Amino acid sequence: MAAQQGRTRLWVPYLLALLILGAAYTWGAVIYDQLPEMLPTGWGPDGEVRGWTEKSFGSVFTPVIIGSGMFILIASLGAMVPAMSPGSPDLTAWGRTRLEAAHRSTIEYLGWVTALITLLLGWLNMETWRMGDGPGSPSMWMVLVILVAIFIIGGPVYRSHQRWADRIAERLGLRPTPEEAAEDALWLPMGLHNDPENPAMMVPKREGYGIGTTVNVGSRKGRVAIVVFAVVVLAPLLLIALSL
Numbered sequence: 001m002a003a004q005q006g007r008t009r010l011w012v013p014y015l016l017a018l019l020i021l022g023a024a025y026t027w028g029a030v031i032y033d034q035l036p037e038m039l040p041t042g043w044g045p046d047g048e049v050r051g052w053t054e055k056s057f058g059s060v061f062t063p064v065i066i067g068s069g070m071f072i073l074i075a076s077l078g079a080m081v082p083a084m085s086p087g088s089p090d091l092t093a094w095g096r097t098r099l100e101a102a103h104r105s106t107i108e109y110l111g112w113v114t115a116l117i118t119l120l121l122g123w124l125n126m127e128t129w130r131m132g133d134g135p136g137s138p139s140m141w142m143v144l145v146i147l148v149a150i151f152i153i154g155g156p157v158y159r160s161h162q163r164w165a166d167r168i169a170e171r172l173g174l175r176p177t178p179e180e181a182a183e184d185a186l187w188l189p190m191g192l193h194n195d196p197e198n199p200a201m202m203v204p205k206r207e208g209y210g211i212g213t214t215v216n217v218g219s220r221k222g223r224v225a226i227v228v229f230a231v232v233v234l235a236p237l238l239l240i241a242l243s244l
Contacts, residue, residue: 010104013111014078017071017118024064024122031129032060040128060129067121074114078107087207094174095207098184101165102191102208105158109190112153120146151233158189186218194218201225 039059041051053059087099123142169175176184186195191209193216201221202213216222 007104007107010107011078011111013108013115014071014075017067017111017115020115020118020122021064021068021071024067024125025061027126028061028064028129035060035129040131061125063121063125063128064118067118070117070121071114074110074117078110081106081110081210085205085208085210091207092174092177092180093172094169094176095180097165097169097172097174098180099208101161102206104164105161106209108161109154109157112157113150116146116150116153154190158191162189188217192217193222 035055037055038052039055040049041053041059058065082103085099085103087096091099120143123146186193187206188194191206191214193203193206193214195203195216196218198216199219199221200216201219203216205212205214215225217226
């Protein structure tokens with residue numbers, strides 16, 4: 001299908017994540033001999049070191065090793081997205097275009113998530129090296145900014161691929177059936193469902209967005225769930241910001 005062409009650019013954020021990891025490993029190797037024999041393993045709220053460990057490859061590179069494992073996991077998930085949600089064989093050409101947009105947006109979003117996670121872990125690793133065995137702790141501003149970015153970047157990514165699907169459909173002269181148009185109107189970016197007539201809080205995910213269920217924000221229970229999730233996630237971030 002012509003709409004399936006051009007998937008290569010979706011892997012740009014994964015390449016960025018690899019470059020971040022490579023830079024962290026390279027810089028760590030360069031300064032390895034200059035690092036103190038004892039390295040901090042954590043800090044308290046006032047910047048005091050909570051624990052120490054002897055210098056070794058594992059202790060020096062712990063964050064980027066974790067980042068490498070997460071990169072492999074998330075990149076593997078990204079590669080499996082089309083196979084995990086192939087769509088119904090009865091989809092029309094317009095539906096296939098919409099499905100392709102869902103696949104693309106999920107792959108790219110996962111890529112930006114892994115790039116931001118590796119950036120966070122690489123930065124924490126370099127901050128540890130910079131401080132050595134001296135006083136202080138890594139600034140939480142970078143942590144806060146990256147965590148917020150992980151949550152908000154999905155919206156623009158999914159919307160951009162929806163617009164891409166609209167352009168492809170218009171160029172090829174594809175039109176949805178009345179049923180497809182009605183169904184499409186019930187879905188928001190990032191695969192959230194919005195059906196006020198359905199009282200269920202959770203509904204099956206839309207084709208192309210993986211397996212399992214998602215939140216129906218059109219229902220009262222769904223809106224409550226979103227608010228609770230936002231409070232649980234954003235409250236700690238707000239506390240961090242206020243403590244800076």
